[in-house]
Amino acid sequence: xxxxxxxxxxxxxxxxxxxxxxxxxxxxxxxxxxxxxxxxxxxxxxxxxxxxxxxxxxxxxxxxxxxxxxxxxxxxxxxxxxxxxxxxxxxxxxxxxxxxxxxxxxxxxxxxxxxxxxxxxxxxxxxxxxxxxxxxxxxxxxxxxxxxxxxxxxxx
Amino acid sequence: xxxxxxxxxxxxxxxxxxxxxxxxxxxxxxxxxxxxxxxxxxxxxxxxxxxxxxxxxxxxxxxxxxxxxxxxxxxxxxxxxxxxxxxxxxxxxxxxxxxxxxxxxxxxxxxxxxxxxxxxxxxxxxxxxxxxxxxxxxxxxxxxxxxxxxxxxxxxxxxxxxxxxxxxxxxxxxxxxxxxxxxxxxxxxxxxxxxxxxxxxxxxxxxxxxxxxxxxxxxxxxxxxxxxxxxxxxxxxxxxxxxxxxxxxxxxxxxxxxxxxxxxxxxxxxxxxxxxxxxxxxxxxxxxxxxxxxxxxxxxxxxxxxxxxxxxxxxxxxxxxxxxxxxxxxxxxxxxxxxxxxxxxxxxxxxxxxxxxxxxxxxxxxxxxxxxxxxxxxxxxxxxxxxxxxxxxxxxxxxxxxxxxxxxxxxxxx
Numbered sequence: 001x002x003x004x005x006x007x008x009x010x011x012x013x014x015x016x017x018x019x020x021x022x023x024x025x026x027x028x029x030x031x032x033x034x035x036x037x038x039x040x041x042x043x044x045x046x047x048x049x050x051x052x053x054x055x056x057x058x059x060x061x062x063x064x065x066x067x068x069x070x071x072x073x074x075x076x077x078x079x080x081x082x083x084x085x086x087x088x089x090x091x092x093x094x095x096x097x098x099x100x101x102x103x104x105x106x107x108x109x110x111x112x113x114x115x116x117x118x119x120x121x122x123x124x125x126x127x128x129x130x131x132x133x134x135x136x137x138x139x140x141x142x143x144x145x146x147x148x149x150x151x152x153x154x155x156x
Numbered sequence: 157x158x159x160x161x162x163x164x165x166x167x168x169x170x171x172x173x174x175x176x177x178x179x180x181x182x183x184x185x186x187x188x189x190x191x192x193x194x195x196x197x198x199x200x201x202x203x204x205x206x207x208x209x210x211x212x213x214x215x216x217x218x219x220x221x222x223x224x225x226x227x228x229x230x231x232x233x234x235x236x237x238x239x240x241x242x243x244x245x246x247x248x249x250x251x252x253x254x255x256x257x258x259x260x261x262x263x264x265x266x267x268x269x270x271x272x273x274x275x276x277x278x279x280x281x282x283x284x285x286x287x288x289x290x291x292x293x294x295x296x297x298x299x300x301x302x303x304x305x306x307x308x309x310x311x312x313x314x315x316x317x318x319x320x321x322x323x324x325x326x327x328x329x330x331x332x333x334x335x336x337x338x339x340x341x342x343x344x345x346x347x348x349x350x351x352x353x354x355x356x357x358x359x360x361x362x363x364x365x366x367x368x369x370x371x372x373x374x375x376x377x378x379x380x381x382x383x384x385x386x387x388x389x390x391x392x393x394x395x396x397x398x399x400x401x402x403x404x405x406x407x408x409x410x411x412x413x414x415x416x417x418x419x420x421x422x423x424x425x426x427x428x429x430x431x432x433x434x435x436x437x438x439x440x441x442x443x444x445x446x447x448x449x450x451x452x453x454x455x456x457x458x459x460x461x462x463x464x465x466x467x468x469x470x471x472x473x474x475x476x477x478x479x480x481x482x483x484x485x486x487x488x489x490x491x492x493x494x495x496x497x498x499x500x501x502x503x504x505x506x507x508x509x510x511x512x513x514x515x516x517x518x519x520x521x522x523x524x525x526x527x528x529x530x531x532x533x534x535x536x537x538x539x540x541x542x543x544x545x546x547x548x549x550x551x552x553x554x555x556x557x558x559x560x561x562x563x564x565x566x567x568x569x570x
Contacts, residue, residue, distance in 0.1 A: 010187045011446030016178040017237070018444070018471050021478040024173040024230055028223055030165055038352075045235055063167065079164050088164035 008129035015042045019025040034081060034088075035064065050106055052085070052099075052138065061143065063088040069145075076111070079139055091115050099132070104150065106132040116140065170226050171211065177230070178204050181447075188241070188448035197340070203233070210258065219265050221493060226288030227486045228552055233377060236465055239540055241448055242459050246540050253542035257494040257549030264550055268557025273499040278331030281324035282350060288317040289357040296361070296426045302435040304361050316543035318358065318366050319534075323551055325354055326371055326377070326508040332383035334501035344387065351391075362408060365531025369515055371395055376511045381504045416529040429456045433524050436469040443470025459540040461532055464524045479538070480521065486552075487514040495557045502558050 023135050050071040058065060065087040069075075076083040080094040093113040100107055103104040109115040117124050118139035132138075134149040182200035187191045214225055225380050232254060239247035268274065297305045308313045332347045352372045358367040378388045403409050411426055417425035419434070426454075432455040439445060451456050452466035468476040491512020494503045513536045520539075523530035534544040 006187060007446065007449060010184055011181050011450055013184045013187065014444060014447040014449075016473055017177065017184060017447070018475045018478055020173055020177045020180060021234065022481070023232060023475070024170055024177060024226075024484060025478060025481045027165065027169045029171060030161060031170070032223065032488075033161070034164060054447065057165060086164065090166070094163075132529060145544060 050101075050140065050147070050149040053148055055144040055146050056142075061089075065143065071099055071106065072103070074098070078111075087143070089141035089143065096140050097138075099138075106131055106147070108138060113140075158161050167222065171208065173227070174207055174229065174233070175204055177233055178207075178251070181233060184447040185240055192244075203236070206255075206258065210262070213262055214556070217262075217266055217269075217555055218560065219262075219269065220561075221489060221556060223560070224486070224489050224552060224556055225261075225269040226300040227482055227489065228360050228537060231342060231479070231482050231486075231526075234467065234482075235446075235463070238463060238470070238538075239459060241470075242452065242463075243465060243540075246459050249542070250540050250545065253545045256542075257425060257546045260546060261549040261553040261556070264553030265556035265560060269555055269560040271557075275331045275334065278328045281328035281331075282353075285328075285354065286537050288321055290468065292317050293357070293360065315544075318361070318363060319541075319543040319547040320550075321354065322366070322373075322512065323509075323554075325350070326373060326512060326551075327505065328379045330381070330501055330504035330508050333377055334499075334504050336500075344384070347374075348391070355395075360403075363532070364402075364406075364409060364412075365519065365533045368531065369512070369533060373508060373512055373513050376515075377504055377508050380507050381500065400417070411527045412531070416526060419526070429462070430526055430530055433458070433462050433465040434526060435466040437525065440469040440472045440475075442470070442473045442533055444470050444475055446470060460534060461520065461539065462524055462529075463539050465522050465536055467538075480517070483514060483536075486510070490514075490555055492557060493567075497558055497561065502561070506555055506558050509555050512551060513548065 018149060019110050052069045052071065054065060054067050058067060069085045072084070075085055075098065076095055077085045077092075077097045077099070078095040079086060079088060079090075079092045083095060091112070093115070095111045096113040097117045098111055100109075107129040108117070108124065110126050112122055112126055118137075119130055119132075119152050120137075132147050132149075135149065136147040138147055140147045179202045182196045186196045187331060189196070210225055210229070211222070213219070213220055216392075236250065236254070238245060239250050292304060292306060295306060297307055298354070299305050304316055306317060307313070308315070328350055329347055335343075337343065351371065354370050355367045358364070358370065375388065375392065379385070403413065406441050414421065415427045415430055419430045421427060425433055436450065436452055436455060444450075447470050449558035450466075450469040452462075452469050453464055455462045464476065464554065466477070467479060471478075486512060487510050490506050490513070494510070497503055497506065516533050516536050519528065519531055520533045520535045522528040523533075534541050536548045539545075
């Protein structure tokens with residue numbers, strides 16, 4: 001009787017072991033897939049008007065993130081891969097903040113994130129959209145970006 | 157694309173899964189082997205500590221690809237789980253080889269990262285190969301029909317030089333095919349000379365499986381790196397003819413092919429091994445009979461060549477698939493690294509090393525499942541065998557080093 005129970009338990013543990021190996025393979029495939037998905041948006045081209053530059057040392061962050069992100073008309077920041085700027089910071093909401101362009105000006109708004117968005121060290125309130133200027137510091141989650149705008153007509 | 161697959165997961169998730177993998181395998185061992193319960197848990201803890209240290213080392217020294225080491229370690233965990241169940245003393249030896257291999261892995265990766273012009277070293281490779289071949293043919297001992305073992309220190313310590321020759325061979329071929337000099341007839345002859353010299357020496361040692369592996373590697377590297385495809389096909393035709401002639405005149409090959417076509421013709425003699433392997437696969441079925449429940453000991457050479465049959469018996473088809481998926485991932489990572497580096501030499505080297513592991517796994521798994529004739533090649537990282545394990549670790553160490561060479565990367569990995 002006890003021998004039978006023992007062999008049954010061993011058998012179940014073997015099944016769990018195999019399942020874990022398969023889960024391990026799956027998690028690595030997922031990580032590789034997510035790497036590829038984030039990589040697609042990393043390329044920086046010449047002649048970009050505005051971009052976000054990482055202020056923190058990239059090597060000290062526990063997730064993969066690009067050195068800079070080019071800004072388009074509409075950019076969402078978040079943990080979800082659907083966002084234009086995404087990295088797996090666990091203090092970041094899945095859709096955290098949005099930076100968008102309107103009439104040649106860039107604005108930032110918080111999308112109801114859990115831990116808030118900081119602009120130059122101050123939290124921005126949820127309904128607000130704040131105008132961005134060259135050199136502004138944007139903090140989301142654990143990281144801080146520098147907002148850089150390259151424009152011929154504004155260089156006074 | 158939406159859904160759970162798209163959600164970001166932490167890089168640390170495989171580490172948690174690895175912890176549970178090691179824990180379950182050690183629990184299974186403790187349940188079936190009452191004598192070593194406490195030791196099993198201490199060993200498991202040590203293994204996990206080594207994994208975490210290795211992962212930390214790759215991050216700290218910026219050694220590039222983080223997944224390569226994880227995949228290799230998963231293979232090692234499966235291997236040690238099975239070996240400890242099959243033969244305790246062998247598993248202890250394998251653990252020692254494994255620690256040596258790990259040291260080699262990180263040492264080679266760290267050195268290779270900073271090496272300037274590594275392709276210039278290729279000239280050394282054929283010289284080392286020649287010396288190793290000469291020593292093996294002079295002092296080698298015959299084991300299982302192949303003269304490929306060197307014994308040291310009163311037969312306590314043995315090495316299989318051909319496992320290391322494989323690495324030098326890949327290195328030399330990659331360097332030769334990557335050179336940008338004009339491809340004159342003389343230049344084309346050099347790699348061929350290398351290929352046929354290695355194959356000839358291995359044939360003299362009666363190691364035909366490895367000879368086939370080296371030729372397949374030549375096909376892979378020449379197809380990836382060479383521009384002259386016609387020349388390659390000519391060589392394939394030539395070797396096919398040589399293979400048919402070899403089959404006609406060498407009894408060793410004839411027996412292997414006959415036992416592949418019909419193992420039941422000599423069920424208690426030459427076909428015994430492959431038949432026992434098939435019985436093991438069949439009794440394992442879809443989910444396996446459970447750890448310690450089967451009787452893989454009846455297969456001769458089960459801890460080295462036929463370990464895949466043992467895994468399939470106890471962990472079933474799912475276990476076998478998991479193992480094959482791990483090899484697939486390893487190969488994928490090698491190709492990914494090859495796509496990311498910019499130097500032609502490193503592209504070829506990464507492809508060569510990756511396909512070396514993949515081809516070995518294919519040849520031996522095919523042999524065990526009676527899909528192709530059986531050859532005495534080891535299952536990389538899983539089979540028992542010190543030389544094989546260390547050489548696989550060295551190969552992957554070079555790959556890790558290639559992925560760490562930041563200045564050459566077109567885009568960063570992960």
